[in-house]
Amino acid sequence: MASSTLDRPAGGGSAVRGPVRRLSAWLHRHAGVRLAALLAAPLFWLVVAYLGALAVLFVSALWTVNGFTGEVVREPTLDNFRTIVTDEVYRTVALRSVGVAAAVTVIDTLIALPMAFYMAKVARPRHRRWLVVAILTPLWASYLVKAYAWRVLLANGGPVDWLFGGPGSGPGYGLGATVLVLAYLWLPYMILPIYAGLERLPDSLLEASADLGARAGRTFRKVVLPVVVPSVIAGSVFTFSLSLGDYITVQIVGGKTQLIGNLVYVNIGAANNLPFAAALATIPVLIMIGYLVAVRRSGALEEL
């Protein structure tokens, strides 16, 4: 309001300031116009470039590829989904992928809980900041570099083999290695939300619980756990989703193991069957949407 009543520019000639000032006053009165101006470009980008792309993807999942010519047949059919549901191979791979994502999430939770608890409640406050930095730094080291580090570690005759007593005696590459490396990659995404949740929990609550006679175990169940659960869920959205879509790590340390991501990748590349790849890609999306809807009630999504 004030800008329209005051006609004294702070500096510069009023001839230059005039139109700018009138425009800014006009905008001040028209909140809807301002909002539209703010949202036009981002919404254009996200709705057209992204939602549009997702829509094209899901529509193309209903198309098929002509087996002889390799051309895409743009007629809607559920054939791709029928193949996925009925074919044993796809069911196995889908279940294996979900299993890997779940295992990674559980492992990360088990490793992250004591670490985050130590950082938030046991370590001296001036050490906390450095511990957070120590957890964060590997996030900036390249994803590939970390997967590669494990490829070197687990290689035939590499350091892990050496620990176990000679070439070929370590676990080597495979499904176990995939779970281990994915757990390694996403561990900070689990530690940090739990740490943030625990940091907000006042020490006085823990003391009160102890004063009222609760032992450490009971305090953990009744006081710490209710605070930690939403944080774990927030972290699990990352660990689960990131594991579910991964196909790089499994190529690097997984040996011959196949996950949904590999099948999608193969169908786009070598098999040149984009519609089928699109149909396969809807599996992780549906699982993630189901997961997000299920955890939404916990209020964990506010913490993302």
Next chain:
Amino acid sequence: MTLSRSARWLLRGAMALGLAFIYLPLTIVLLNSFNADRTFAWPPPRWTTGWWARAWENAGAREALWTSVQAGLGATAIALLLGTLVAFAVQRYRFFGRQAVSLLVVLPIALPGIVTGIALDTAFRSVLAPLGIGKGLFSVIVGHATFCVVVVYNNVLARLRRSGGNLQEASADLGADGWQTFRYVTFPVLRSALLAGGLLAFGLSFDEIIVTTFTAGPGVQTLPIWIFSNLFRPNQAPVINVVAAVLIVASVVPIYLAQRLSDTASGGRL
């Protein structure tokens, strides 16, 4: 909480083990870049600095690095603009679909990377290809910007929430027009949040491989793509190892900057 002595020691041990788990693999890569044995037999029979010299002369790696920097800068610029705009809209206005907008911003990073990747690939193939626009560095930037918006948005939104609108109102009451208010009040408040968000966006883009695989045109190789395509070639292994070691050492730079810029404990990476 009154923890027993042994419980404290257990937790301290768990923390130490956890940190060892996180840092040992990275240390091995650093050591291996000096391992004279071609196949990285362990423990290293001899040490050498020869791989570092060879990696420095590798044209493919340097070209890929430059492509990555270009893609990162492009995506960061777009993400800064779009993320700031959305953050302002969501924080300053109440409108229908506000929740949906904030969900839409998070979606590209919440869905698995391969889904974002092939969605954009499908769109490029079926919408842009008929118009004669092929994939290239441009499509990589579009892909990266799409998932980078969220980190700028989060940083700016957090800053706007904390600073409130009082300063802007005071500025308007003192006679500043919209531009002056933005230039002298709003922007200085946001500056460090924008720097932190931009840093994160660049880091995300620089490291990205899945979306890049699907959106890069022929001949466009970012550093991760270059590393991945050389990962399975035994005679390239020493060079890859040096590049990996360099990236590990370089990861200290952004964390140092983020710690100075960002006011969240997590450095804003989440």
